[in-house]
Amino acid sequence: MSLLMIPVHLIGKKILIVDDEFKIRQLYSSALQSEGYEVFEAADWPDAAKFLISQLIDLVVLDIHVPIVDGVCMSGMIGEIDPKIKILVASVYPLSHQRRLIIDADDYFDKAEGLHVLVDKVRNVLSSAYIREVE
């Protein structure tokens, strides 16, 4: 069922989930995979960097509360690797708080909002990026 849920041009877009919670990673991964994206998982910055360098990642679903290198630092470093990579902040912090912490992300997601909101936000961010690319 799920392959039909996103536009064809978004199928196969590469998404990296950075979260220290195994269960969250697993959950988001299966939700986004079932939509037709190619999904990678990283628990911390070294893992994330590995994927960012080896794969042409289109979007990072980024947690803020991550040990050692937190999401705020990571968002800056992702921009340095490739400014075209979209960032969707996903945290349990309220959205206003997230916006204050990471100013220039493409969208923000409160983990308590539910999976369908995440899926919608991922699609919107990727679509707007695609439209800009085509223009």
Added chain:
Amino acid sequence: MVFSFNTLRFKITLLSVIFLGLILILYSSILYYTLRFTLYNDLDQELIVKAEELGNSLQTYWREKKGTPKSFQKIANKVLLFDEEQLSPTDSGQTEKKLFLIADKYDLREDHIHISKKGVTVARSNNFSPGLLSHFRKHELEAASEVVFKTVTVDNKKLRVLYKPYRFFGDEDHLIEIGTSLKPIINLLDKRLASIIFSIPVILLLTSFIGHFLTLRILKPVLAVTKTAEKITHEDLSARVKTKHADDEMKYLVNAFNGMIDRLEKSFRYIAEFSSQVAHELKTPLAILRGESQMVLKAKRKPEEYERVIRVNLEEIERMIRVVEDLLLATKLEYDTEVFKFELFDLAEFMQDIYEQSKILASQKEMEVTMPALAKRVFIHGDRLHLRRLFFNLVDNAIKFSPQKSTIHIGVHVTPNQAEISVTDQGIGIHPADQPHIFKKFFHKDPRKNASYTGTGLGLSLALAIANAHRGTIAVKSEVERGSTFTVTLPRAAR
């Protein structure tokens, strides 16, 4: 500030005016009556001298005139006129001179003089009115043998009168009576009284003004504190009272007030941080619960898939319960000392129990636990249940952060005053930068949370709270990738 009778300023001013007024009235009264007493006393002494000088002069004059007792009355009447023409000079004239000298010196011409014998007038001065005579008579009897002073009012004039027995030519029955006007004294006293009555209200008025401004000056920092306190809200706790111009005593107040706001600000920041952490800790499992449930309901699944989701959800529910329970316990440990039930117990026996249980826990990761047997009995005054929790938290951490098949060592070192229990692991260690923070609430040092992760981030903060409640401490020594040693120090029970 609106004027009100209930202000400190008004009360201080009023009280100081009342007390100063009372003191002034008392002080002035004492001064006034002392002056009055002194003036009357001086006057009385002068009257005695007058009477004696007059009597002596009269007798001398009479003797020199070679007078007889019969002619005494005539001579005395002449003398009491104090008129040069009336007196015939004696041989030398010295006696007359002396007589006039005394009359001038003591103002005898102004006085009312009466000499009597057994109540019968012998001689009297010109100004001696009949009205005076009746007054004089009243006291003649009691003055027969001693000196008597009286104050009488005749024709609206106040007189001080002296009755003094005098022996003319050896005759005891003569009485010299001299009345002198009290007008100078009364005038002086009246002036003094008027100046007192006028000056007291003036002084009190001045005092009230001074008191008013002094209290205003003293209370200025209090007003500043009030204004600052009004400015402070839970959103902005940054306001402080300036101490620059305050007096030392007021500085204490201002400093205490500023210190209180400092602590308030800290607590507010702590609460804000703490509640966001609590939200974070509870929101993550809730996000998983919601996500997993949404995910599994999207389509028809195999029974195993439902089972997996329910198992995951159950784990998350248990995790939330643990967080909530640990939070409640942490709050209790901090604010409710009655949580602890202290009793005396043997540490050796207690640690043996911990050791046995730790071995079971460690066996899941095929780890070994070692603990040398404790030779002698060491007594601790403490809450066994909570101390168990403390040590299991440490052992739990040691197991969690150690590789499979490694060893955990529990050591007990006893000094005369305290017991040191250490838990050493061969785990991943703690980064030096993290070491100061590990006892804070919700500190997670676990860099890779995995499916078996069960921590609430409260274990070490609870352990520290329990140790502190036993007047003990927890110290940590750690090297990254080599392992950590947590040492709990507890005071030994005095036996």
